[in-house]
Amino acid sequence: MRRLGHFERVIVIWLVVSAIAMTLVAIFLTPILPPGNGGAEASSQRFDNEVLTLVSTLVCALIFVYFGYVLIVFRQRRATDGDGPPIRGHARAQLVWVVTTTVTVLFLAAFGTYELLGGAGGGQGAKPVFKSFSSDQLVSAKDPPLQVQVIAQQWQFTYRYVSNGGFESAQFVLPANRQVELHVTSLDVIHSFWIPSLGVKADANPGFDNIAYLTPTKVGNVRIQCAELCGLFHGYMFDTGRIVSPSAFAAFVKSQSQFVSPVTKYLPSFSGKYLPDPAFRAG
């Protein structure tokens, strides 16, 4: 077998390194990528991250191997060595690069759009288009999405259980395996409702209803965090939510709505946004 030229050597080393790196990444790194598997949206986002990580590993390997090779092999060895060869370009190399990068990028954009169609999209505004198709199997015909409103203010989240009588609570409790339609709004400045382990983030804008879909699948506690700087105690605006079994959720609804019932009748009727009346600035 003839000796490989420099370029062939680089390609071979790159392919070997990529194969090893991508295998290691696929085994050790991808299972712990965020957001984890706590919900249907979170799972598809985690898969999306997995694909991105594998492609990035391939690209990183190329750059590291190429530069590692070139910086060692083509270094100046004696101070009296002259200049290098006057190579100003190579049309075929440029064409291959342009085509390969374009194809890769278009693939990633198409894949991301496909995942977005699966509902992995967080806050989608007042007229959401992409719903959680991937969780359709969890939604039976007689179970419309559970409507829960998240009302953010400085520096606290309040939750309004619209589908269960419209009572408000400071506790975020959801039943597992049921699609939830979150309506996120704010009373004063911009906040953001973020549950890292469930893959949902929706900005809370004053005077606006931001809809996001959520389908938790695992029972347990989740951390809720405000993700948009909202003033002095933004760092303290976090919460612990609970994903519980459907029966435990029913029990929660019953006891909470009873507990707050003296106040519920004074609440304004459900609306996507609550503006102060009379109008005044910043809540």
Added chain:
Amino acid sequence: MSVAPGQQQNPHAGRPLWRRLLGFHFGTGIVLGIGGFYLGWYGGHWIVNGLNPASLGYFGDTGQNDISLFLAYILGVIGFLVGLGFANYPLARLRGYPPSLREKEEHTGIGRFFTLNTDHKVVGMQYFVGIGLFFFIAGLNAMLIRFELLRPEPNVWPAGNYLTLVTEHGTMMMGMMTSGILGPFANYLVPLMIGARRMAFPRIEALTFWLLMAAGVILLSGYFYGGIPTGWTGYQPLNDQANMGMDAYIVFFALVGLSMCLLGLNMLATVITMRAPGMTWTRLPMFVWGVISTAVLMLLAPPVLISVLTMSGFDRTIQTGFFVPAQGGTSYLFENLFWFFGHPEVYILALPGFGIVLELLPVFARKPLWGYRLAVAGFLGVSLLSWMVWQHHIFVSGINSDLRPFYMLSTELISIPTGFTFLCAMGTLWRGQIRYRVPMLFCLGWVFNFLFGGLSGIFLSDVPSDVDSHGSFFSMAHFHYTIMGGLIFAFFAGVYYWLPKMTGFMLNERLGKIHFWMMFVAFNSTFGPLFALGFMGMARRDVTYPSNLQPLNDWVSASAFVLGISMLVFLFNLVYSQLFARVPAGANPWESKSLEFQLPSPVPVHDFDRIPVITGDPYGYGEEGSVVARPSPVPVPAGGGA
């Protein structure tokens, strides 16, 4: 009195000190600036107290008198500029005096750096020191932020002070470092690289510098007026709610926007109209192409910023309702307008770095730039596409979800022209004779860092992935890798490469290598773990965080302190080599074939004895007998004379 070679005798020598102090310079600027500030402050009080007390009048004696502060800042800046002498030439022309560039010859010695000087080299050095000063101040803020984050519970700073630190760090860096390469390097080098003796608009050039200095002081005054709670993005409606310090932010960014706009204008006019004979577009150095692609963005994006800041200012003072939902406004207007500027802004930060790296790699690989036209296409492609991607900053804000796939695609597409820069860097090194001098090390550091910065950008451009990473430390790590790992490393490459040309003295090689390795390792150690922290759910701008993240935060903080020390190593190198060791650089210490290295170091006041005729591009390494220019046989007027 002894005079440095190439400098002229100071025409003011021999005049008594009090007569020299009576002119238009920095000192006069300070005096008139302070005068203007108090005129605006008390004038504002007088106006507000005279208004109908039921509407705005009650602000008069409260701690929320934004009208007074805005007027104070604006009149202060005007006083400062008048004191420096910026009104003199327009007034002289109005009175019928002929055009002239007298300011260039009037001052020599150290005093010329404290005046309105029309010598582009002086403006470049002024920028270098001025921006360096604010870079260090903002960097100190970063050290204080990391000090706070050593423990999850509040440590040193109350919540409000912490947010002000975060805002000041971000805003100062974003405002100052946009001119971080174009200011010092482009002002100094672009005329030299294209064969001209000056920029197209020398007084505007000086104005951009002094505006930036006034702006920096104004931003720092925000500490004394109640702090700034919004972060560098200044989102409404929190902006409206904030204390008077917010006005400092608004005025700072408006002045920075104006400075950027004028700087971009100057660069474009210079490169388009003042190239020497024979300097065709395909012979332009890559650094100049970087400047062009940046200057287009600098010219067109800041007006949007200035308009959104003006609207914010009106909301805060005269109670308009642009961004107040209860009055019919919307926070989305701010987000969209801000990011329409904000995205080109970050490419203004990144593109000059590309230009420096592609300019330096041929010199240290001893080969021509590989793929010149592809590289230019890459720069221009990035410049063009950067206008079409801004909504990726607000994917989860509740924008129309039909738009998100389009902006995902456009953002992913930007990685293609960015990749051209990488390809050309790779091709330039192939079969080279690579010399590992300090500027080369910083260029290679750029390649490493920008790889991670760019790849993390791919993650963030993907909407499903962005849902989790937006507003977390992952996005912080991404932009610090691209801006600090990219721009700042390229900045230092430029410093080590071009400072010998500017001052005539080399920077110490060994100290430079210590600086590089310390900075490179500490930088990656500081910002690498932030990717992990973001993935673990730590949000940005939080003074507190989940306590299980403390070990990683402590590691990051310790690394950040080492990064800060590496900057001190650079400062030591700078002072030691420029003031004490003073090893002469000679005209061409790097054996570069570029035009600016055919001139003596430091460059004489008049730049070229004779405007050269350009015969090739500056990358003729390995090509027998190739020179970038030859002296012209007859004197050639430099693109417009003077």
